[in-house]
Amino acid sequence: MCIGRAWDGKNLICIMESFGKPSKKHTWESFSSHIKEGSKLIHDGENSHSLLVDKLNLSEEIHTTKETRGLKDKENPMDSKRAACNA
Numbered sequence: 001m002c003i004g005r006a007w008d009g010k011n012l013i014c015i016m017e018s019f020g021k022p023s024k025k026h027t028w029e030s031f032s033s034h035i036k037e038g039s040k041l042i043h044d045g046e047n048s049h050s051l052l053v054d055k056l057n058l059s060e061e062i063h064t065t066k067e068t069r070g071l072k073d074k075e076n077p078m079d080s081k082r083a084a085c086n087a
Helices: 024-034 047-055
Strands: 002-007 012-018 040-043 059-062
Touching: 002 024, 012 024, 024 047, 040 047
Parallel strands: 040 059
Antiparallel strands: 002 012
């Protein structure tokens, strides 16, 4: 089960996108109406995010799982206290 999550610093949404690996189609259907055009998307580099970035003209900051693996929460840029999808 693929659960997508987005956080804007105040609001958190969790959406069941699909079963298995996320696809561009499922990610678009799940999140396009929740992200303001021109926002900044901080994400893990998952390929399915590229459609959001392209169609919504988002700036992006990528922190791959390879980069963040083993980091303590306070050091991890993907920690929910630090990372946000700034809508």
